[in-house]
Amino acid sequence: MKHTLHTQTTAVHGGTRRDDTFGAINEPIYMTSNYRIPTDGTPVDWSGIHSNIYQRNRNVNQMVLQEKLCALTGAEDGAVFASGVAALAAVFTTFLNSGDHAIVSEVCYSATNLLFREYLPKKYNIEVTLLDTTDTEAVRAAVRPNTRLIHVETPGNPTTGISDLDAIAEIAHEAGALMSVDATFAGPVCIYPLRHGADLEIHSMTKYINGHGDSLGGCVLGRTELIDQVKELAMVNYGGILSPFNAWLVARGLVTAPLRMKQHSEVAMAVARFLENCPAVRFIWYPGLESHPQHERAVAYMSGQYSGMISFDIKGDEKAHETFLDSLKLVTHAVSLGDVESLIVYYDRNSDKLPHYPAIYHEGFFRFSVGLEDAEDVIADLQQAMEKAGVL
Numbered sequence: 001m002k003h004t005l006h007t008q009t010t011a012v013h014g015g016t017r018r019d020d021t022f023g024a025i026n027e028p029i030y031m032t033s034n035y036r037i038p039t040d041g042t043p044v045d046w047s048g049i050h051s052n053i054y055q056r057n058r059n060v061n062q063m064v065l066q067e068k069l070c071a072l073t074g075a076e077d078g079a080v081f082a083s084g085v086a087a088l089a090a091v092f093t094t095f096l097n098s099g100d101h102a103i104v105s106e107v108c109y110s111a112t113n114l115l116f117r118e119y120l121p122k123k124y125n126i127e128v129t130l131l132d133t134t135d136t137e138a139v140r141a142a143v144r145p146n147t148r149l150i151h152v153e154t155p156g157n158p159t160t161g162i163s164d165l166d167a168i169a170e171i172a173h174e175a176g177a178l179m180s181v182d183a184t185f186a187g188p189v190c191i192y193p194l195r196h197g198a199d200l201e202i203h204s205m206t207k208y209i210n211g212h213g214d215s216l217g218g219c220v221l222g223r224t225e226l227i228d229q230v231k232e233l234a235m236v237n238y239g240g241i242l243s244p245f246n247a248w249l250v251a252r253g254l255v256t257a258p259l260r261m262k263q264h265s266e267v268a269m270a271v272a273r274f275l276e277n278c279p280a281v282r283f284i285w286y287p288g289l290e291s292h293p294q295h296e297r298a299v300a301y302m303s304g305q306y307s308g309m310i311s312f313d314i315k316g317d318e319k320a321h322e323t324f325l326d327s328l329k330l331v332t333h334a335v336s337l338g339d340v341e342s343l344i345v346y347y348d349r350n351s352d353k354l355p356h357y358p359a360i361y362h363e364g365f366f367r368f369s370v371g372l373e374d375a376e377d378v379i380a381d382l383q384q385a386m387e388k389a390g391v392l
Contacts, residue, residue, distance in 0.1 A: 007072070007189055008258045014071025015064055029248045030060040049231040057236050061247035066219075068254055069209075073201060074194055075221035079230045080247060081240045084184060084204025085111045087218030090234030091180050091200055092120060092149070095226075100148040101127040103139060105163070106356050107156040109182065109204075113356070116151075130356075133163040134294055136171075143175045150177055154193070154301070155185040158311055158347070158367040159357055160285050162294035165301060169197025178226075184208070187261045187338065188254070190305045199226060205250050207338030208307070211260050215249040217242050260340075263372050264308030270375035271368075274382070275312050280392040283360050284312035308370040309337060313363065316391045321346060321364065327385035330377060337369035342378055344368045 005013065017027075035052035037044060048057025066078040081087045092115060096102055104116045113130075120126040129142045133152045150172040154163045165181065172179040180200040181193035187208030193201045203209055205217035220230050234240050242250075265288070272286035284291075287298035288306035298306060314324060325333050331342040347353065349364040370378065386392035 010071050011068070011255050011258050015067030027061065027064050027248065027251065030244050032059075032244075047232055048236055049228060055244070056239055056241050059241070059244050059247070061244040061251065062242055065242075065247045065251040065254070068251055069188070069219055069221060072188055072254070072257070073192060073221055075201065075223075075227075077224040077227040078219055078221040079227050079235060080205070080242045080250075081218040081220075081234065082242050082246070083216045083240075084109075084202075084206055084218035086234070086240035087202050087204070087220050088112055088182065089115065090230050090238070090240060091202060091220055092116075092151075093124075093238075094230050094233045095149055095178055096120065096124070096126050097148075098125040099127075099146060101129070101144045101146045102149045102151060103129050103131065103133075103142050103147060104151045105133040105153045105156055106130040107132065107159050107161055107358075108151075108153045109157045109184070110353065112151070112153070112182070113353075132161070133168065134161045136164045136167045139168055140171050143171060143177075147172075147175050147177045149180060151180045151182070152198075153182045153185070154191065155287055155298075155307065155309060157182075157185055158309075158365075159361060160185065160287055160292070160309055160311055161358075162287055162292075162297040162301065164297060165193055165196035165198060172199075173197070185309045185337075186302065186307050187257065187264070189258050189261050189303070190265065190307045191302050194222065196301065199223065206336065208261065208264070209257060209338075210250045210253040211257060211338060211340065212249075212253050213336070213339035213341075215246045215253075217246055217250045260372060261305055261307065264338075264370060265305035267373065267375045267378060268308040268310060268370040269306065271370055271378050271382070272310055274379045275310070278383075278386070278392070280314050280316075280386045282313040282315050282363070283365075284310065286310045310368040310370060311361070311365055312368065313361075313365040314386060314389070314391050316389060318348065318364075320389045320391050321348070324385045324389040324391070327388040328381055329384075330373060330381040331368075331385075337367075339369065340372045342369060342371035342373060 045051040178199040181198040184204045200222040
């Protein structure tokens, strides 16, 4: 009987090892723009997506990273890009044509929101329905004869809402549409969208996959027939390729992803419990808490680890919020997420995004990416900042 490798072993050994001339254990960085074209009769795929011809089409470090991602997620194939936004745009422009209709999570990453509210409708005549995809029946009711894609974020950025992937996949496939899932908030091992009917899984690799805050990248994972289309359009002809050095950095980070996600999840759960019981906190959403609106779905979909993303707010006026941020010592006020250190960003009540979020968010809130620090230290930092802000 064939032995199946466990998750952490797969993260270390997944993919094909390409030994170089000197026998390096770590994959070298292949800094070349061109590759020698064989003259011995070996077939060459001149599209470049199955043969090494030119770095924009394919490079060795990109291939190594794609194979590791596929080994970890169960995807047949993958495509990696220079950023998460490039990966998202690759999917949307590959599978949506003029006159098509897409259903999209209204709570979503800002660039996704802008693509579907502005660029795709106005430039490409794509019809879009943005709605709360945690409401499965709303998704079902929005389907049209020309629906070609249902795009879901789970957990949603920034509210951590959890959509019913199995049910939405069924809705999409009954309509003859594809379902894509942006799982950036969950990271690569806390949720497996492809196992729940998704056709395409998308990550900003800048976040939990790389995990060290030192490289940009995005990936699309799925069936080979779909990924080939994404590669040909968005890699070869749009030129959104990931550089060899960044591919090497992300692949290095991916090796420790299961270990990091375990720590992120454990620390975030402890911090979430503190916030839930803190009298200074107005509200908190974290998928691991029983109080989260879709906690039961999180239990069903998130493999017992709920990632490091928390959204919450403290009581008090804008001055109290500003003082709280200014008083943090360990936690850094910065955008992005999934880094080794804890990051926090504030959406004030004047943010134009708030009307698209659940009502409890409309007074403003914090998006908190819990890092790899000890939980007691993060909690102590939050507590002292609340005391200085006069809310505790």
